[in-house]
Amino acid sequence: MTAQADLDPTDRHNSHARGSEKLRAHAAMLVFALMIASSFSIGGLATRYVAPTALQAIRYAIAVLVLVPVSMLAARQPVRLPKEPHRFIVLGLLMAVYMVTMFVALRFTKPVATGAVFTLMPLLSAGFAWLLMRQRTRFDVLISLILAAVGAVWVIFRGDLHALLSFNVGRGELIYFVGVTCHAIYVPLLRLFNRGEPPLVFMLWAVLATLGFIALSAVPALAAIDVAAVPWLVWAAAVYLAIATTVITFFLLQYASLRLPAPKVLAYGYLTPTFIIILEGLLGHGWAGASVFAGALVTAGGLVLMATLPD
Template sequence: MKQDVHSPSAHNRHAKGREKLLAHLAMMLFALLIGGSFSLGGLAAQHVPAATLQVMRYLMTIAVLGVMTYGVLRVPFSVPVEPWRFGILGLLMSVYMLTMFLALEITSPVQTGAVFTLMPLMAAGFALVLLGQRTRLGVLASLVIAAIGAIWVIFRGDIGALLRFDVGRGELIYFVGVICHAIYVPLIRKFDRKENPFAFGFWMAVATAFFLLFPAAPQLPTIDYADLPSVVWVALAYLSVVTTAITFLLLQYASLRLPSSKVLAYGYLTPTVVIVMEGLLGHGWASAAVFAGALLTACGLVVMALLPD
């Protein structure tokens, strides 16, 4: 018997389909916004130590999310249940942020953007361990193909460097942070207690800032904040509002509707976005070989997005 398209089950399927489409669009926007953070963050990292920059960023984020959550949206203020969840998530995110900006002090935004694209494959492994979330063979194959493209970018399109495993110190530092972020994504779903997403983001920012204060504490009094160049404040505004508050909400929305491997697979767009940003900022364009590797990772994303969950 032909099923009525207006039946509750059909309506639920259509609603879920729309939600998944919106989740894919959210992660596409996420990738574009994150790509911009590498270039702007790289400029700011030349003037302010990594830990100090991150504390300043998260203090601004706490202020922005606090006003949005408890002022504009009128969410009742309360200490979250099971606050240890935010301790774990905040620790993972603080390590990720710190290693990202330590890496940007000694390597290029393109290289760090390429390391970021290794995250989806690792996230698929952690999602299996933490959530029992299995990845289809086709999705796994697309992740591996895209990871090959990312590795090609990391080694600057140089076969000799790849054979010698000549990877930079900055890339190795950031790789530690990428592992933490890959664990963080499936934990968002595991730790979800149906809280208001803005309130969840606020307490995440508080926990992350708490852990960042430890390495930043000796540096904070030594900075001449009035003498900082405008690029630092522009980068801080972008990082605190766009790539912390907004991208967190995008990531949380998608993480509750898509498998972890698909969520972070949108990071495959990052090297391409960073290459374009660096070129437009006048920092030079990547070589054809490096750009080809970035396009390969983007192709892996297209294949992955079209495959069933």
């Protein structure tokens, strides 16, 4: 008799339900990575007219305006101050630091260098998940993460071995590393800080706290905006970033973080460079070479292996 046959019907049903939930969590993170990738192309167009920090503040403000009525309808009650509000202050600060350091780092280094630093995030998250929740990561899962990271680095450096070997750690990389570390802590905290609130209510307070911290750094940039001169493209981009890549991606991240280990959740970020290349090609901005897509296949292979391994 197999182990599955030894289970009673209730246990088999529960096991099947858990398996289905994990499958949906993996699918959610695929959509998450695609949406994040789209934000680079759309955000890049908008930041031609407004400063990046101002765009982030506008994006989060619109997200809050959307979330307040939606969360009230979902919870069927007025929005009230949450219990243990320090949870959301911590989450908001971590996400704000990540967002701000990403743009500050780009003043001192190139996007390709920040992309390389980004690949450290899932491994850092594995360490923080163990420190915060004693959440262990299997050795074979770590190997699949490293394999996916190697493919992602190859894609980020466009298959240029010379560019990869000449990579130097400078001020910009160190600044962004601080942000990456904050994001690596953020994902396990989504599970640790969950107290059973409706997801939209939890999201509202986390996004509101993030807005508060980002707004502090964006005040000069916001004051410099000539509203009458801002084209409609910027407002359309801000709405898309607010709804698609803030509200929806936060919901997807929260959903997956409650069902998958933190390293598996963040590993899907490795697909972002590949999705960016595909989207840029579809937009008519040119396609990458075959060697770059080979790196993308390595990343995909690592993620498929990771998804099939036990947690």
